[in-house]
Amino acid sequence: MTMQHTAIFISALFAGHVLYAAPTERSLSPSRQFVIYGSDAALRGAVSDLAERTKANLLVLLRQRDNWTVPIVVNLQPQQANLPEVPPAGLRFSQTGFGLKLQLDLTISQNLDVSLVERELLRAILLEMIYRKESHIATGTVFVEPPDWLLDGVLALAPGRDRGYLVEALTAANKSVPREAFLRQHPGLLDSAGRVLYRAYSFALVQMLIDGRDGPVRLAQYIGHLSDASNEPLANLKAHFPFLVGDAEGSWQLSLHRLRNFQTYQLLTFAESERRLDELLRVKVSEANKPAKAAALDELAQRKISPSEKMALSQLSRDLLVLIAQANPVLRPIAREYQQSVALLARGKRRGIAKRLSHLHATRKQLAARMSDIDDYMNWFEATQIKNGSGNFTDYLKAADQSQLSASKRHDPLSVYVDALEDQFEN
Template sequence: VLRRRDQWVTAAVINLQPRAANLPEIPAAALRFSQTGSGLKLQLDLTISGEMNLGAMERELLRVILLEMIYRNQTAIPSGEAYVEAPDWLVEGLLALTPNRDCLLLVNALAVSERITPLDEFLRERPELLDSAGRLFYRAYSFALVQLVVESADGRARLGSYIDNLAFASNDLLADLQAAFPLLAGNDLGKIWESMIASMKRSARTDLLTFSQTDEKLDQLLQTKFSPADGRDKSLSLEGLCQKKPTPMQRMALRKFTQEFMLLAAHANPILRSIIQDYQQLVAQLALGKNRAVGARLTELKTLRARLSDRMTEIDDYLNWFEATQLSTRSGLFEGFLNTSSAASPSAAHRKDAFSAYLDAMEEQF
């Protein structure tokens, strides 16, 4: 993204370790940054298990790379001093802009929401406190912000300089951005930001599905099966899964399932979009391990979909009947009446005054 040569100075140690059954509290990823007698030390401890989140691992690796860039020229750091990490929006945005990355899900996430979050409000958000849908929106806005600064005048060089100087950053993320990127320093910041988000929304809403197409894709999505907890029983449907508390593996699958609903909602017919968003919220609730009243709500949504489908079928039938009964040519059944009516209408009386006679004479001559 930065298009500059690697000038790696501090080596980074990647320590892979299996998850110990007697130490379940060990985090999946832990970054260690310290000052040693030989210089700075970067170490990333990754715990290998069946529940590994590859996306989270990728983020931690990028954090290590960015941390090395931030302190590449800051070798005289006192021992025990707290270090400054790259902001979350930068990590998520750079990941989204890496080559061969499919950003369609992020662009569609922006298209789902009608409200545009102001830049200063977005920068204050903490992604670790957001649910799966909120994190997806955060990643989408991060992608938009990094793309905005990269596409600005001398953007890549300015972004590299911004990263190099993060060790001296303040607590005001917006002020630091405005100091690094003149595009964001003017009075038109709000308009520039809204224009960027709006353009990405328009690119996502080029093709909206019809009602029947949306309903068919929603049916296919709701037929998704989930692996059982013990691996021996039959696969579970969404309705079956909400009867029990989901396992960690099922919760991970549900988080991915939530993104499928958001992707469909971006191109869905407006009549069904709110229903798809309701499904997405219920799945996100299950992904958090909360299954209270989810089954009843799924039944309500199923009933509502059936009523909407019946109503749309009636509308289609009426439109088809109306189109089929229209005549391509005039029948002529009322031509006689129209002619009689026209002939029966009295004509205006011809005036005989001197001025009218003069105008009539002029009309005959010219």
């Protein structure tokens, strides 16, 4: 999507001339960033809570502290019968004699869409982050709004959000849209089905960006530099996310594949993750008219790789990205380190990789030994200490108990007689 540019209308505050008709009643949010005007105290409180929660979700996603500098005014105004064409939400960005000001006008009606309010609050929060360090903006300057994919992606990643319909929309699509084409889409021109699919693509893109190395920090930096961004959305992303410089489209298609399987995959156990990682690290190199052969990463890190080995490493890098999503959380950082090392090898960068792989191998051995000790202890504890077990040892304990019991006696007349004689001899 092409960056949206909107003219900033700079205005000064004079006596009797203000940006909004300020009611006497107002509320200040806990972080003091949101100043909410309106006659209904309960409504002001609800909007304050939604605004703070929206900001908190964004800060957690970006792993940033709340360092706001520009307050956001939220003006709650009732719908007027003589002005039915007034939009439900309007965001104003202006400069006053006291600095920048963000004002969100919300028209309150019975049909007010809460998701729209949340989206506009997020837009205002992102605008504040974009222009936080620019205290003086000249008249006529254009400002850059946060892209729609960023708004939709951040909202989709909010805690407790239902993403099932996004997965269904993506699964039902006949083919995937290339990333550059997606970035240039205008969601306002799409029908309802296309809009849902756009949200699904946005979810996949933001998830992919934050999953990369230093992803949250890089995304925060990307937002902070949007005011200087060009009209080339993909180039802007590549400037902040180096992994997009290489196989950008391959990474995009892999992210879509992971999203399609969002509801179907389950996390692997540690042992399953280890086995899968071992399988992947046996690099299978295929050459024309020759049987596939296995190559060790340690070996490939010592010499210049061939074109066929480069293709095999690129495929391995993509497979490891899938494993990172499925692996046991304990092993996930190691899988990510392997993926980053393989990606460097695929680009012909061998410096320091052999030492890095050796360290990973040693770490895996230590981790496997520690996990084995933990499993042994948990098995012992469950089998001997707790009253209500999981049932995993039921058959074993039953067999052990039965082995200590005497064999069951027969009750036919001859057996009863023999047993009686045996008792007499023993006594």
